[in-house]
Amino acid sequence: MGDVLRTTSILPGLHEAHPASDITWLVAQGAEDLVRLQPLVDRVVKVDLDSPESLASVSADLGRTKWEWIISLDEEENLCRLASTLTTERLTGAQLARRDDGSECASYTPDSAGWFDMGLTSHHGKEEADRLKRENSQSHANIFARMLGIAEGQPSLRIPGEAYQASQVWGARHGLDGSVTIIGVNTGASGRWKTKGLDEERTIELIEFLHRELEGDVKFVLLGGPAEAERNGRIMEAFTEGGGSDAIVLDAGTDNDQLTFAAFVSRCDLLITSDTLAMHMAIARSIPLVAFFAPTSAVEIDIYGLGEKVISTADDYCSYRPDADNSTITVERLGRAALRTLP
Structure with a gap:
């Protein structure tokens, strides 16, 4: 896609x-x-x-x-x-x-x-x-x-009114009224390259890191597709009542159609994402982003000045191995890149 x-x-x-x-x-x-x-x-x-x-x-x-x-x-x-x-x-x-x-x-x-x-x-x-x-x-x-033999262009994506409306209704229900920063978190990766994604523990730690650094003036929207349903459910458990955190994390669901999903991405002030469809949507919609790369090529992706790339420093970076080492994609690196990128 x-x-x-x-x-x-x-x-x-x-x-x-x-x-x-x-x-x-x-x-x-x-x-x-x-x-x-x-x-x-x-x-x-x-x-x-x-x-x-x-x-x-x-x-x-x-x-x-x-x-x-x-x-x-x-x-x-x-x-x-x-x-x-x-x-x-x-x-x-x-x-x-x-x-x-x-x-x-x-x-x-x-x-x-x-x-x-x-x-x-x-x-x-x-x-x-x-x-x-x-x-x-x-x-x-x-x-x-x-x-x-043509001029270089930038990807683009049009979103219909009904998809926008669905995201607006959802946002209003959860208090996304523009008064706080909205950070989208799309760190899963289904399919061929599992280590394209960030594990659940680091995802939770990243949310906590940004919550502290922004002194709570932020809401997080957890994004993903059907393959991330169970994973996102486990991440959400850390942020529900009794989970031990006061960060506000909202689950956007994992069964949205593509254009409604793109509308959710478009609501974000910043998207933190793996090398997946969500990343391409953010680029096509000119949404600020931090994208991270381990098994796949970061050079191949142009983010058009919209943010930063966090790239694995492991020896097998860009090896296209399904088990490529992504341990150097740390919470600190991602979090600092996010803070620099936020409008």
Whole structure:
């Protein structure tokens, strides 16, 4: 999901370079809300990647158009096949290729090597791809702008009125009236890289640290998705009556739809976040943030002057190992960065 949102950085540059063009964006089912309100996107097409019927339907739909330019950014073989079978004057990015034995494999066009050389389909093998990723000094937005020959842009996200309203009603119920600082805490990490996130103990200590430093003039909003439900529940126990703390921590829930979740993020004066969708939402909404990185690349993320990055100093930083050491992401480092970033 985060990849979809951060890729919206290419839209202003594409529009500037090709002002008369219509842009159709193909997204996996479940990510359409992240682009459907984009004013520079003329049509959003969603596909269920697990459904052959959906893939066939989308292929037939898109196959009725002769495209001027297909920008193919997903390395999944079925999407590479789709990009390769459509009629287009120009293809940039992931495509299907044939090995010497005649079998098919995911590949990419030469003009997109700056990005895909660091990926799973790298022509140079995994070891070289990992080395290039570790040594990379360019952000995702910069790499894509150079790859496409356009001006570099910033991601953006539109939020509809009903999502704003839901967050406003929730905020009013919990006294978020602008009289105190609101800090969002999104320190979980589901999926492939568990050590993208901060453990529960450090999350609790971080909230306590900021509560003390700000002399109680702050409310915290605990954020997360369905995978963080039990984790966030345990964190909340430390801040309920009898939990031993007088910090005010509000649970925003873990079952919000994407745009309501983005509206919660947008209510924050500061977001402290792991390298997850919430981080990309804060960047796209220009919300001050502190983001921390251990297994994944901090360089790849441009936060556009909105805050600070706290980066692991362990030897396996940016190794993309699921168990990468994040012990140097300390409460002190995160807390001091947050205090410096607060408006």
